[in-house]
Amino acid sequence: MSETRSYPRRVKTDAGEIEFRMMARSDEAAVLAFAKALPTHDLLFLPRNISEPKVLSAWINEIERGAIVSLLALRGKTVVGSGTLVRDPHSWSPHVGEIRMVVSQDVRGQGVGRALSQETFAIALGAGLEKLSVQMTVDQQAAIALFESLGFKAEALLRDQVRDVDGKTHDIVVLGHNVAQVRAQMEAYGLPAAVQH
């Protein structure tokens, strides 16, 4: 997946300095520790439970295959967030990317999620995608507010779409963003460098 941004990159947040860099096989143990510390409810938006080693290993296989790009947010050596861009160039939606993002509970509300979403968004723009989507359980107020502030709009509600470990079902909301339209607007404003890919 092509992208124009270079990593590692450091960003100052209210949680201190955060390093963003691409995730690799060598991060497996640190990412597993990060995922295991997350409340399982916060993982319901993902197709599989990433706190299971087998799932995490499959995720890294996908990164190595080039099918997905995952950015890690690190504070020191500790993983405090991950942002992933998923796309399938061989599907009927080669122009669409899905963003999947999660931040450690102990650093939430301090700007890490916003910085991570901006990085992931920039990668998606650089990859030339035309549409982006995100999905989350309807009670993830912070996630919905964050993506709406980036211009995403609700497109679908999937009732009882996921079932948690206690057997309770939850609704999923899907938000979409027409990136191609934004790119065209930026070009109209004379900002081609910001949208080059």
Ligand SMILES: CC(C)(COP(=O)(O)OP(=O)(O)OC[C@H]1O[C@@H](n2cnc3c(N)ncnc32)[C@H](O)[C@@H]1OP(=O)(O)O)[C@@H](O)C(=O)NCCC(=O)NCCS
């Ligand atoms: C969504 C998530 C990644 C945000 O991470 P974060 O580091 O807390 O985010 P930030 O501190 O950068 O806050 C970003 C925005 O979220 C909103 N927000 C943050 N905390 C909030 C809260 N408690 N209630 C409502 N909105 C909130 C605000 O709009 C904030 O914008 P601001 O920069 O104007 O303050 C995090 O809550 C998370 O991991 N949630 C669980 C996983 C999930 O559902 N992911 C969504 C799937 S893509």
